[in-house]
Amino acid sequence: MSEKPEDAAVTTSAQSDGAGPKPAAGTTLTKDAAPGETLLKVTGLQKHFPIRKGLLQRQVGAVRAVDGIDFEVKSGETLGVVGESGCGKSTMGRLITRLLEPTAGTVEFEGRDITHLGVSGMRPMRRDVQMIFQDPYSSLNPRHTIGTIIGAPFKLQGVTPEGGIKKEVQRLLSVVGLNPEHYNRYPHEFSGGQRQRIGIARALALNPKLVVADEPVSALDVSIQAQVVNLLDDLQQELGLTYVIIAHDLSVVRHVSDRIAVMYLGKIVELADRESLYKAPMHPYTKALMSAVPIPDPRRRAAKSERILLKGDVPSPISPPSGCRFHTRCWKATEICTTKEPPLLELKPGQQVACHHPENAEDQAPQDTVLLTAAKEAVELVPDAVVSADAAQKARAEATGEEPEDAK
Amino acid sequence: MTELSKSGSALGEPVKDSPAPTAFLEVRDLKVHFPTDDGLVKSVDGLSFSLEKGKTLGIVGESGSGKSVTSLGIMGLHTTGQYGKRKAQISGEIWLDGTELLTADPDHVRKLRGREMAMIFQDPLSALHPYYTIGHQIVEAYRIHHDVDKKTARRRAIEMLDRVGIPQPDKRVDGYPHEFSGGMRQRAMIAMSLVNNPELLIADEPTTALDVTVQAQILDLIRDLQKEFGSAVIIITHDLGVVAELSDDLLVMYGGRCVERGPAEKVFYEPRHPYTWGLLGSMPRLDREQQERLIPVKGSPPSLINIPSGCAFNPRCPYADVPKDNVTRTVRPELTEVGSQHWAACHMTQEQRERIWTEEIAPKL
């Protein structure tokens, strides 16, 4: 699979990033990379998990969990990554934190290629890149006090913070909103939300530059989710952190992110700043994904007509569809979509999309107009308002920024 | 809106000790307690509501609020509690179509299960038996309540699979659960629960384990099927978005009790309980402009062994000191009518709540 077109796309995105970092981040920033500078750069990243069979463990195929993605994360910003199960977003998170070895591609952190660093080479890197996990129940060792858990990174790195480890751990506990006196308690004495705070404190111990959070709130109750989201927000403001937040919940991702990458079957299909993505999504998948989110407003039920129902399930990442991977479920798919993989192009400043027939933008393959049979079936599930040429026209006219068909 | 106003009548405050309820399903002062070594877990502690055929009631709450325990209680499935070997202590009344289930003959209740009342569970992979084909499980569900031969039942199973949108139902009927995708499995589960045309369908977090695009398909399916079958539906979820999609009425649970209940529109637009405000403020919303900050509820859900005295929500309530004399910490608030068909259990006066909602809460959402 060629990544060349996407390489080109990355360079353009670097020049013109629509969403700047949060202004407050700059004030307290004490890091090397100035806000807005590229902190993490990922090029052509791939991870294929081999499938082996038989006595000889012959490789008969591979789960192409991440299949050639490029993006950058700038210092001080939050990149949100959304997608459904099996899209490779979690694998991506483990690749950029080097918990997994990539099959191909490079990961650069502060301009340094860290793709193939060994354990010892990664050790200083581990201070700068930390991860927060989804499950606050299983990611904490039940036999250790939280003092030990949060203090462990210091011991691993051989660092003694000013005033000693205990004092630093207590400071971290109060930073994440826990009682510093609970230093000697065990994880089971805390609720789910508190445990996630412990996980966050551990991640913050070494003053990292980049925090990768994989579904940080999805295991938590609604009222607790908001606490943790706000905490992550506050910490970013205070410490000038850079986040990559991976989540399946589009509302949470919108709330926390400056820029958002939408993944589908191991590929980034759209990468844009928050406003553009949510107001005028270009990729049909992004559009369907957003329209599928149930809105907590009973009056909107009458407006059901806006919902795009996708046919069937996400195909298997073992043998993803040819061409554009979304063509099997897309209502706009034409011949070209089955044969040619669309490159991730910047069709609007700050908005990259990989689609031959994007919404809210110039058609990339206008000569190809005959819908696939599957697309004709799929189109029946798409409300008229979305399909009609009028809407498309209007969208194109307003692609500069205003939302074309806000449902309010 | 006529539909909504009609649904309101389903919410009549049940009158105690009146043996003949008019509603299709009526739950009165339901208590489900589990004795454990650490103490009595009061999962549900005095819950009352009613529901008419053709209507959907959404029960919303966080983990441990008692919403799932309630549904299992209605189905009579608390034979062995998850809290260990001791049996659940259940009291109160559950009236289904004129039959009181808690005092009825267990075998009679068993016959109602699956035929009159059916249930959809959260995780279809674990809720379907891994060793039997989908068809076998649906046929079994049908033949318990219908005296038909296997062939007829199989035809019925295929028909149901087709109805819930499973492609090639005559082939997939012989498939095993692990051969289905998550969404298809939940469809099969729905087909199985509807095979006997139940009058009451309880869906316990039916879409929580599914991806968002599949969730949309399933919600759509449940809505269509309800229209077609005219059953009463109870949908249990933590997701206010899901209930807003489906429910006519809404019941908000906290600490095993109902804190607010009313027509969905009322509860979303004129909520009258601080916990409901907290839920609404906690969620980022796609349909609104970006909020600057979420307004979370402080603290954690209560322990069901030591439910706070007075109002169970008082330790987390920002307005706990608004009512006089520390009453929120000593007296348990009863549900009081705060609007047409709309009840809330809060010590604040109607005026105080209206003022706080319109001036302090609503503008920030």
Place this chain on the structure above:
Amino acid sequence: MLAYLFRRLFAAAVMLVVIILVVFCIFFLVPRWAGVDPATMFVGKQADPQAIEDVRQKLGLADPILVQVWEFFKGLFAGRTYAAGGDVTECAAPCFGYSFRNEQAIWPVLTDRFPVTLALALGAAVLWLLFGVAAGVLSALKRGSLWDRGAMVVALGGVSLPIYFTGLLSLAIFSYGLGWLDAQYVPLEESFGGWLGGMILPWITLAFLYAAMYARITRATMLEIMGEDYIRTARAKGLREPVVIGKHAMRSTMTPILTMLGMDLGALIGGAILTETTFSLPGLGAAVLKAISDKDLPVILGVTLITSLAVIVANLVVDILYAVIDPRVRLA
């Protein structure tokens, strides 16, 4: 399903070949490295060197190792000829060689004794499955009841009491004391009644030990299964409790029990040494016990191979049953 079957069969065959190789090496090569000459063991230490040399030639012990392995294999499947000078002995397939002690061919010894052991193992297995599983299920369903506690105390006793204790105790009571059963093994060909009478006590004694283990495993598995979501679903359908337990729960409970059964049966067929000795049954276990004390390598080798074969076959059968019960296994 067919592909699964083929894969399991193939794997079993490969396993068998590997085991034969390993076993041969251990029995014939290791003694040599340890400084013990099999030929000396055959003839006896006091024999004159010429006799030892003759035996070495005849058994092919002087040949290169690969030739020895090949000859051994060939003997198993096609028969072989032992020859040294004019002394020629034909050994028909399957040739396991000759006993060092009485110069008898091994194979007839094995075929003679195998049925006894097989009958003992299978009969006991039927008993322990019936009673162990039933007791386990009942205990699980009545958890915490008097029955549960009683059954588990008995099970604990069964697991911890050695077979020579329970065996001798039962002999003392039923055979010598009450005189109900004869403590004598009677071959099946002679009298069915006599055979049955001789087998009942060994069966019960052996089954008691295993039934106790199976009851505990069944109880634990059943308790876990009864908490599964699909059991709740089965109840939510309106199924009667006996069907929920007997059909939905039992099918899942069978899988770990089958796994254990495969291993236990295989091991027992290899020789229920204690039981056979206690009840003087002429089975493989008794034979191997004697062979060990006689340092009769070929007999031990033969019994080991038969045991391996039994374990492999038992596991094959279990694997197939497994696939019948659990459709997900067929994919693996």
